Amino acid sequence: MKYLLLKHYRGGPEPVEGWTTMDRWTPDEVDAHIQFMRDFAAQLEENGELVSADAVSPDGTFVRHAGEGRPPVTDGPFAESKDLIAGWMIIDVDSWERALERAAQLSAAPGAGGQPICEWIEVRPFMSEPPSHDELAAL
Amino acid sequence: MLCGVPLRDLVPSSIGALVRRGADFASAEDAVQDALVIALRTWPDDPPRDPQAWLITAAWHRFIDAARSTTARRAREVADVRSRAVGADAEAPRDVAASDDALDLYFLCAHPSLSASAAVALTLRAVGGLTTRQIAAAFLVPEATMGQRISRAKRRISEVHLGERGEVATVCRVLYLVFTAGYDGDVDLAAEAIRLTRRLAGLSDDPEVHGLLALMLLHHARRGSRTDPQGRLIPLGEQDRTSWDTRLIEEGIEILVAALARDALGEYQAQAAIAALHVDAPDAASTDWVQIVEWYDELLRITDSPVVRLNRAVAVGEADGAAAGLAALALVPPHVPRRIAVEAHLRERAGERAAAADLYTLAAAAAANTAERNHLMRSVAPSAWTHLRIELDGTTAEVFVGDATEPDLTVSDLKLGADASGGVGLWVDQGSVATFANLTVTQG
Numbered sequence: 001m002k003y004l005l006l007k008h009y010r011g012g013p014e015p016v017e018g019w020t021t022m023d024r025w026t027p028d029e030v031d032a033h034i035q036f037m038r039d040f041a042a043q044l045e046e047n048g049e050l051v052s053a054d055a056v057s058p059d060g061t062f063v064r065h066a067g068e069g070r071p072p073v074t075d076g077p078f079a080e081s082k083d084l085i086a087g088w089m090i091i092d093v094d095s096w097e098r099a100l101e102r103a104a105q106l107s108a109a110p111g112a113g114g115q116p117i118c119e120w121i122e123v124r125p126f127m128s129e130p131p132s133h134d135e136l137a138a139l
Numbered sequence: 140m141l142c143g144v145p146l147r148d149l150v151p152s153s154i155g156a157l158v159r160r161g162a163d164f165a166s167a168e169d170a171v172q173d174a175l176v177i178a179l180r181t182w183p184d185d186p187p188r189d190p191q192a193w194l195i196t197a198a199w200h201r202f203i204d205a206a207r208s209t210t211a212r213r214a215r216e217v218a219d220v221r222s223r224a225v226g227a228d229a230e231a232p233r234d235v236a237a238s239d240d241a242l243d244l245y246f247l248c249a250h251p252s253l254s255a256s257a258a259v260a261l262t263l264r265a266v267g268g269l270t271t272r273q274i275a276a277a278f279l280v281p282e283a284t285m286g287q288r289i290s291r292a293k294r295r296i297s298e299v300h301l302g303e304r305g306e307v308a309t310v311c312r313v314l315y316l317v318f319t320a321g322y323d324g325d326v327d328l329a330a331e332a333i334r335l336t337r338r339l340a341g342l343s344d345d346p347e348v349h350g351l352l353a354l355m356l357l358h359h360a361r362r363g364s365r366t367d368p369q370g371r372l373i374p375l376g377e378q379d380r381t382s383w384d385t386r387l388i389e390e391g392i393e394i395l396v397a398a399l400a401r402d403a404l405g406e407y408q409a410q411a412a413i414a415a416l417h418v419d420a421p422d423a424a425s426t427d428w429v430q431i432v433e434w435y436d437e438l439l440r441i442t443d444s445p446v447v448r449l450n451r452a453v454a455v456g457e458a459d460g461a462a463a464g465l466a467a468l469a470l471v472p473p474h475v476p477r478r479i480a481v482e483a484h485l486r487e488r489a490g491e492r493a494a495a496a497d498l499y500t501l502a503a504a505a506a507a508n509t510a511e512r513n514h515l516m517r518s519v520a521p522s523a524w525t526h527l528r529i530e531l532d533g534t535t536a537e538v539f540v541g542d543a544t545e546p547d548l549t550v551s552d553l554k555l556g557a558d559a560s561g562g563v564g565l566w567v568d569q570g571s572v573a574t575f576a577n578l579t580v581t582q583g
Contacts (some may be wrong), residue, residue, distance in 0.1 A: 044284075045287055046287050047256070048256075048260075048284050048285065048287040048289065048291055049288075050280075050281070050287025051279075051280050052281070075554075091276050092278070125507050127509045128507055
């Protein structure tokens with residue numbers, strides 16, 4: 001079963017006490033954080049659990065279709081938006097419990113002072129294919 | 140298929156033969172994969188007389204080479220293994236040994252110490268002879284990840300002795316997982332599961348193995364009728380029965396009847412019996428739901444699972460009416476997946492349209508896959524017209540459903556602004572089907 005582990009720049013529940021954003025860390029602390037991410041992804045791969053891992057820039061915009069022959073309409077960036085995604089990992093594991101365990105490990109990435117940042121990780125199951133035969137699948 | 144030989148069929152007994160000669164499982168498996176690559180290259184020009192013997196010999200040479208290139212200590216072990224191997228060859232006629240080896244491999248790859256996903260991957264590779272790349276593609280994970288998953292699985296069972304056979308139920312469970320994995324890719328996993336189970340049924344006379352094979356065949360026979368060309372689910376009652384594969388159905392029923400005659404009922408035989416009753420009905424209305432309920436009762440005696448209870452509630456609803464179905468549903472714990480969908484279905488049948496619509500909406504939100512979610516969405520108000528009123532004022536829109544006096548949805552910041560002009564468009568979300576009628580636009 002595949003799960004999306006979402007890291008947020010902001011958003012989600014109240015951060016734990018002492019939580020600071022990356023722009024307040026020293027360069028060494030940032031390096032240590034990134035190295036943790038790399039090691040964690042490598043370890044997931046070694047365990048046969050990694051599907052992909054990516055980070056995205058906080059700068060971006062909303063865009064939508066504006067009708068045939070018209071340029072797309074953009075909106076943003078929203079400096080004040082409540083929720084901002086920082087990156088994600090997609091894992092393929094045997095159970096929801098395992099997904100939570102992995103997410104919690106990811107949340108222990110080091111931040112200021114090398115301490116685990118204990119950030120909130122959002123865990124979302126992927127929509128799967130329908131079961132190939134279950135009588136209940138189509139009542 | 141190469142030179143008229145289904146090459147992959149030769150893999151498990153080749154691995155088994157190497158292990159019997161003293162190779163460890165992981166190295167044997169690697170060596171056979173290497174030999175397969177050579178076979179693919181050389182057989183078209185130079186077909187072997189005995190493909191199985193060729194593959195074992197080629198794999199054995201690969202194993203020896205690999206072992207030699209490691210350390211001197213390892214080389215001594217190989218020498219030791221080689222001297223033992225002479226005796227092993229003389230031990231038994233190869234046919235018997237080959238089938239025993241293959242059966243041993245099924246058990247090894249489904250070993251209880253492995254996680255479900257690891258057992259599935261290892262079975263597909265070592266028993267099924269698929270490449271890591273094919274398995275990775277079938278499960279939509281990177282090849283490196285799948286390679287590691289298989290390596291770890293091999294390491295985990297490295298201490299297990301080949302020939303240490305556990306319960307056949309563990310093997311059945313892994314094959315059933317392959318069958319239900321349901322992804323699309325180059326490899327048809329359902330067909331692969333049937334192939335592996337068919338071969339297992341040739342190696343083992345356990346009635347549950349045969350029950351599992353029957354179950355797969357009976358489900359597979361209906362495969363094409365379960366979805367329409369757009370991928371929408373078609374309920375069993377509405378499926379085109381003329382499109383069912385009668386050849387698979389006949390084979391499945393024949394295998395099931397023979398298994399049941401052995402008088403050692405198990406869960407796969409019981410499930411196959413239920414599947415057989417479904418395919419046996421010439422039309423949905425003549426389905427023998429009373430007998431299906433009886434089989435669910437049997438299944439409950441064998442394995443009292445909430446999922447079986449939930450299925451049983453559906454069957455009871457059909458056999459004895461919606462009220463009886465709802466009573467049966469009361470015995471199902473609240474958090475079982477699809478319980479809400481079943482309740483919605485039963486309430487709808489009981490004539491409780493409004494309650495059913497609410498439950499379908501809840502069930503759709505809880506669905507674990509998109510096809511099922513869309514199906515449930517379409518069930519919210521089947522074949523019923525819904526009256527919708529949208530009031531626009533400046534950049535605010537209020538949406539009223541039915542006779543609602545309070546808006547069900549308010550959009551306070553229309554993006555095109557208050558002065559937008561042009562046509563009016565009506566649409567529904569992807570995966571839904573709707574018809575619009577009686578559109579009127581008035582100015583207040």
